[in-house]
Amino acid sequence: MKVAFAVDENRGLDSLISHRFGRAEYFVIVDTDTNSYKVVRNPGAEARSGAAIKAIQLLIKEGVRKVYAGSFGPNAMTALEEMGIEYVQLSGVPVKEALS
Amino acid sequence: MISVTGGKGGTGKSTVAVNLAIELARRGKLVLADLDVEDPNDHILLNVELQNEEPVNIMLPFVKYEACIKCGACAEVCDTGAMLLSPDKVPYVIPRLCSGCRACYFVCPTKAIVEGKRTIGYTYETPVNVDDVNFTLVTGMLREGEEHTPPAVLQAKRRALSVEADVYLVDTSAGTSNSVASSLDGSKLVLAVTEPTPLGLHDLALILELAKEMGLEVWVVMNRSGLGPEDRHERVVKEYGYEIVARIPYSRRVVDSYVKGVPLVISYPDSEEAFKLKELADRVWEVLS
Incomplete structure (x- = not known):
């Protein structure tokens, strides 16, 4: 399963999970089946409007089923629920710690 | 059409607009358009209840x-x-x-996209009668939680212009956004209300830049005059080729009329501040006729 983590500074699996979702700088996307990961820029970070929706569109494209961030806005929560993506509120901890 | 704007919030745009509306309405048939759709409050300053509500609808797509x-x-x-x-x-x-x-x-x-609609706000058309002066107040109001101001601004402006009048006075929101530009568009004269503070100066430069770009004539109104130095404001205004046409003194009476909820030109008609506003109304009237 693919799990995404919203982060602001790219330090691979040591990146700290961001307090924000839609405007986080990057997503660290971990494939728990193959134990591999990649880091992608969040198009929502520079969006004028609908940042969270642009972030979710990226997650859908990447086949992500679960996402971690410090907080999710009302638009983000509704859309994530509709798209069947699980979301978890957590921030300030490294990605690898959240994974274990 | 004349607009009252100023860049910074809280400089007294609505206070100037409301007092000017009363004075202009003594001279001709007037419509005051409150286009600060996120927080319209001219009706509060005039102590009237909004009437004749109409929805502002925008297209909402549905998928077949x-x-x-x-x-x-x-x-x-x-x-x-x-x-x-x-x-x-x-x-x-x-x-x-x-x-x-x-x-x-x-x-x-x-x-496969079907046109539905969604109500994002309302417009109102309210008859105002204060101190034996009559005019029409048209108000645009966005619903809570909505963020797209331009459709509400444009619809309220259209409604205001559909009322027959000699003068249309527009009260814009603060800032220099799309909504402010849409409000100012078509103005024969723009009154930029500022105050003698650093932030007043900063935001004044922004609104003058916008007005200049739109090719509009601007008169700067210095509100709360005497509160602080005005020399830098004067320089900036001159740089843009405009002029400070009125100075409304900072005074306890203005605050007092605000607390009472009775516009200054009515509560203190013989004060220096009211005199400045009446003088401004005369000059505006001259430009219009």
């Missing part, structure tokens, strides 16, 4: 799923992120983010 070929064109063209493609490429609409621009409707190759 049997006609959708899952091409994703609608989501691609959407500028506000209101259209999300599900994992199986079916579009999903997030109403609150939609600005009603219809781009998805035009771009859909199979006409």
